[in-house]
Amino acid sequence: MLEAIFAPRSIAVVGASPDPTKLGHRILKNILDAGYPGRIFPVHPGASHILGFPAYPSVEQVPEPVDLAVIVVPATVVPNVAEACGRAGVKGLVVISAGFKEVGPEGRALEMQLLEIVQRYGMRMIGPNCLGIIDTITRLNASFAALYPHPGQIAFMSQSGALCTAILDWSKAQGIGFSRFVSLGNKADVDEVTLLEAWGCDQANNRVILAYLEGIGNGDAFVAVARRVTKRIPVIAIKSGATQAGARAASSHTGALAGAEHACEAAFDQSGVLRARSMQELFDFAMAFAYQPLIPGNRLAIVTNAGGPGIIATDAAERIGLHLAELTPATMAALRAALPSTASVSNPIDIIGDARPDRYRVALRAALDDPYVDAVLVLFTPQAVSKPEDVARTIVEVAAGSAKPVVTSFMGAATIGEALRILNDHRIPNYAFPERAIAALGAMVAQRHWVERPPEEYVRFDVDAERVRALFTRVCSEGRVELGELEAREVIEAYGMRLPKSLLAQSPEEAAEIAARLGFPVVMKISSPDILHKSDIGGVKLGIGDSAAARDAYELIEYRARKYSREARIWGVLVQEQVRKGREVLVGVSRDPQFGPLIAFGLGGIYVEALRDVAFRLAPVSRQEAAEQVRAIRAFPLLRGVRGEPPADIAAAEEVILRVSQLVTDFPEIVEMDINPLVVYNRGEGATVLDARIILRG
Known part of the structure; x- marks a missing residue:
């Protein structure tokens, strides 16, 4: 049904205007300027023609079937327009108009009325209160954005229309392309889950899906759909409203309830969604996935013409768990034969400051050919004899067709502009600093691990x-x-x-x-x-x-x-x-309004609130997730045993997590629960619940 929105055969712009200063005029012009190939019908109560097209007083008077109606009229009129669209057989709506739940109770009631009409006629709707939609595959710009993006394979959704316009402006300058670009607005009908499901089935056009989210309406559905989609296409999200102040701002902005930070983190972890911590990181990750093949492992080679950046990249790689590849003797011999004696043929491969394109060719080819290398980071700093454009062309040529990702960090600005254009035109992602390149490769490794992760094993115990x-x-x-x-x-x-x-x-x-x-x-x-x-x-x-x-x-x-x-x-x-002594841990539950029961595990007793060494998972928890949760706390070495101490019964602690997960899944009326302390004895001796607290929904 979303085809009517993203690939319509015909569009009516309800509220199209002959006045160039009006939003309805801008949207109609954007549709025309993008080269939309289908039929276009302006709808205006008084105009005979708009931008050369015959105008009609209402959708019902359009003489041909209409797939998509773009509505830009006052909020109070929108329900009547939607009703007319339903009677006319329109299948999709994009409601640009504001003045709904984001303005208070009266607007919320109006939005509920609009949604009822949409559902009664079986239509699908983007919005209300949105910037609109862009689809470069269909060549459709049904928005009031000032710019039309480059075509590409990044699908982007956002709850903030203003953020959309800023990103379009920035991405245009950076040469970053999109397949789809959607402002979700109030998400009365089509939401992030709907788009995830639809876009996740289109791997030909979407190599990566990006989302800016303030609130997630149906957490269970989001996790379930994301788990399926992320096995096929990387999904990268930035979730705002993580702080208390941010949550209040998100609520006042869209009327959505911003989820708790721990619940959101657990939801992303358990569904394979890669979380970006900034807008910069969101697009850093996106470029790696959109431009390069997925990394086959976590072994990295670095090629550099300067020692300092190589060290910075090495440190950054170690911090996030990327390993510097051990180059084979054959690789090092080939490098030694072709490079100056002052070059370093181990990893990082330092081809020294006077390196010209020929050295980059030799080093990059050797690294890509090495069977123990999974990805290559090429570092470039401008030197007196540097030829940035030629180095960029060399990298493009050598990397072409490689099954291993190649990313670059050309550091500088004044002299490398043309080189950056060459790299971007040939889908080699460049990062201004090595740490950003390493973080993007780290995201690729995380995606590889998720894709290869075996199916989750969920267990149910015999209980009363x-x-x-x-x-x-x-x-x-x-x-x-x-x-x-x-x-x-x-x-x-x-x-x-x-x-x-x-x-x-x-x-x-x-x-x-x-x-x-x-x-x-x-x-x-x-x-x-x-x-x-x-x-x-x-x-x-x-x-x-x-x-x-x-x-x-x-x-x-x-x-x-x-x-x-x-x-x-x-x-x-x-x-x-009085039970004998053991290691004291806690297993707790709180119910998040968006994602449901959130299970906590950490160091127990009286120190839990002071140390805050706690890991979280959403219920239901699988066997693998319970094991990861226990190992995620900083105090896990105490459970494993230190300084000759025998290991604790970690399996018993995991079983308690699984039994609590089953309990709170079976009984959604449990809103809070604490087992503290849970005394875990030595391996094979089990665990005992010393104290428990349970609160039900009022």
Whole structure:
């Protein structure tokens, strides 16, 4: 159905104007100037002709079928126009008009009315409140952008129309081409997921997909579609609204809810989307993918005419996990025979400052022919005897047809303009500084790893979900959202996670009796749904060794709890067997409004908030993702074992993550959950949940 938008046979511009100062005139002229080959119908209530074309009072009076209507009329009129388009059989709309949900409640209601009309007639719509669309394959410029881009194989979508115009202006100067260029606007109908799915099926025209996103409306759908698309075409996104201030700005800009940073990071990681940290990085990565073959491995050769840039590139490569290739003896022998004795024939290959194009030819050819090289970075700094244009032509000639990517960093400005044009015309990406070239190659390596990653393995355990469902129903019927510790323990037990023996005491004497039955030493802690951080108020006592100490502990814990909050509901004191020591970690859950349950794993106990050493994944979590999550924290060496310490039962920690993932997937009413600490014993000895907290949706 998107063919009606991107490859229409006929277009009506509703709101076309004979006045050159009006937006409707500009859009019609852009369609004409781009060389659109189909039929064009201006729609205006009073004009007879506009830009040489007969004009019609309404879409319904156009004498031929219309595939696409571009609407640029006041917002209050747009629903009536959309209704007329539906009756006339129009299949696609691009609504340029602003004044919808971005302006407040009245605009939101108008947008909902518009969407209802679009859906009722089975149309598809870009916008409202957008710059428009550009498709260089169809030669269609249905936008009010001042420039038409060069044709290319980069597909770009953006929630910001102003950003689109700036990028068009910049890319025109840089010679960067696009296949499609879309301003999404308010995304009432067609959104980033729709475009990802459509563009992901067109590998012939789209070698890379770029996205500037402020909010993602359907996180589950985004992840599911991106997982499929990124196996075929690289997807690079820049996500704004990561900070609190940025989130507020994004919300006020488009009405979209900006997702939490950790959830967004996890969503991109788990769906193969490459995240750019800046607009510069977005296009640095894009040029590598659009111009060069995908890197086959992570072994890099560097060819340079200056030692300093070679060292900078080497350091940058090591930081991101690219390895400098070990050149074969045959490669080094060929270099030694052709280069001056002062040149370095190891990697980086330094052909020294007076290098002319012939040395670049020898070095680049040798590097590309070496079986242990997966990509080549060519560095050039202008020297007195340099011939930048000839060096550029040499690189183009040698790299032509190579199955390995070649990228360059011609450093400078005043003397290399023509060389940069030659490189760009022949699809050799150039970066002003070596670090940017290395980062682009690193993105290619990440894409290669994702493409070769085996299918995710998801597991389901045999659990007692009905027991949990009945418990949640009872808690909600009592008007509560937070489970007490005993109730949380019941959920943990139902999902197959190990717990220490524990019983609730409601008097000092009962506490002493339970403690004796469990066996000393024991742990005692307050049981109250209103006290979240028990240790903060002195509500936890460890190492209680006899009955008298148990009675005293009960009285002290209860006194401290009531002093902390007279209104707190005190259910008693939990008496629990004191488990042996192990490594303390946490497994937590928070529910992101865009992406759903986000699972955290990190160092546990009282240090988690201070150290913030936590890794995140979205549920459901696969076996591979659980293993990666555990290994992603900085403290992982402590679990692996240091200074003669035996390794922890890492597999047991991973299993808890998987069981929690199943729990929060089964029960979307869980909005928060903390298992802290989870005590992980030595390898093969399992893990025990010491404390848990669960909050349900109100």
